[in-house]
Amino acid sequence: MSLLSVDSLGVRDQSGRSLVSDVSFAVEPGDRIGLIGESGSGKSLTALAVMGLLPPGLTASGGIELDGVDMIRAPERRRTGVRGRVASVVFQEPLTALDPLMTAGRQIAGPLRRFQGMKGAALDEAVRAALDEVRLTDTDRIARAYPHQLSGGQRQRVAIAMALACRPKLLIADEPTTALDVTVQAEILDLLDRLVDVHGTALLFITHDLPVVARVARQAHVLRAGRVVESGPITELIAHPTDPYTRTLVDSARRFDAALRGAHDD
Numbered sequence: 287m288s289l290l291s292v293d294s295l296g297v298r299d300q301s302g303r304s305l306v307s308d309v310s311f312a313v314e315p316g317d318r319i320g321l322i323g324e325s326g327s328g329k330s331l332t333a334l335a336v337m338g339l340l341p342p343g344l345t346a347s348g349g350i351e352l353d354g355v356d357m358i359r360a361p362e363r364r365r366t367g368v369r370g371r372v373a374s375v376v377f378q379e380p381l382t383a384l385d386p387l388m389t390a391g392r393q394i395a396g397p398l399r400r401f402q403g404m405k406g407a408a409l410d411e412a413v414r415a416a417l418d419e420v421r422l423t424d425t426d427r428i429a430r431a432y433p434h435q436l437s438g439g440q441r442q443r444v445a446i447a448m449a450l451a452c453r454p455k456l457l458i459a460d461e462p463t464t465a466l467d468v469t470v471q472a473e474i475l476d477l478l479d480r481l482v483d484v485h486g487t488a489l490l491f492i493t494h495d496l497p498v499v500a501r502v503a504r505q506a507h508v509l510r511a512g513r514v515v516e517s518g519p520i521t522e523l524i525a526h527p528t529d530p531y532t533r534t535l536v537d538s539a540r541r542f543d544a545a546l547r548g549a550h551d552d
């Protein structure tokens with residue numbers, strides 16, 4: 287049984303308009319899978335459906351099984367049991383995940399207390415270790431800081447620490463670097479790369495950016511207008527894209543790369 291299996295997933299809005307259709311893929315323990323596509327292609331809705339968190343008014347069809355739980359039809363109580371413990375999400379904008387009224391330390395403590403029953407000195411120590419692990423220095427200050435007192439990169443590190451605190455089997459990263467400066471982007475990618483490696487966490491990495499997904503994932507599915515148009519090892523997709531849309535993604539990444547190299551050569 288796969289850790290995650292998505293079988294012919296469909297998502298419709300209230301009027302019956304199809305937003306995602308016939309999307310199928312699997313994630314095995316420790317896999318690194320990319321979902322690539324332009325804005326509006328259905329990446330985020332696929333991720334939200336996997337977590338059983340589609341916005342009100344949207345309905346899912348098909349099958350989603352995450353660690354043996356039917357994330358479309360199981361009672362809410364069972365689906366809640368999966369979130370944070372079996373699978374967690376890091377979003378593009380860390381402020382989505384962080385509570386503005388709670389210090390970073392208390393937010394990281396939340397899942398550790400809830401899922402692992404930690405408290406007292408052991409909990410404080412685990413929070414400090416989680417902050418250390420995401421390479422935040424000055425952990426005491428950061429633990430006491432509110433989200434608005436942190437930089438974008440620090441906030442994303444806190445969100446990653448929270449997401450990984452209970453050692454989920456699957457981490458879904460939905461455009462986790464898009465809102466960050468280029469240098470910070472590279473640091474966050476390196477961090478994710480290292481942490482999923484160290485803990486053997488499976489990674490479902492969602493992005494519109496082919497070079498970014500090539501950096502962290504091994505296999506990818508290309509989404510366009512809510513459908514998977516091509517799947518395969520990333521190196522293969524880049525070397526021999528068969529779908530015209532994948533080809534445009536590869537061509538534009540190449541043009542960008544060439545322009546960057548040109549700028550450096552000047």
Ligand SMILES: Nc1ncnc2c1ncn2[C@@H]1O[C@H](COP(=O)(O)OP(=O)(O)OP(=O)(O)O)[C@@H](O)[C@H]1O
Pocket residue numbers: 299305323324325326327328329330331332341343344494
């Ligand atoms: N709550 C909603 N109600 C109705 N339509 C929605 C809703 N959320 C998303 N959509 C539509 O579903 C489609 C897929 O959206 P989705 O957010 O999954 O795209 P995406 O690939 O993640 O794009 P982006 O990279 O811009 O986030 C889009 O056409 C979007 O407008």
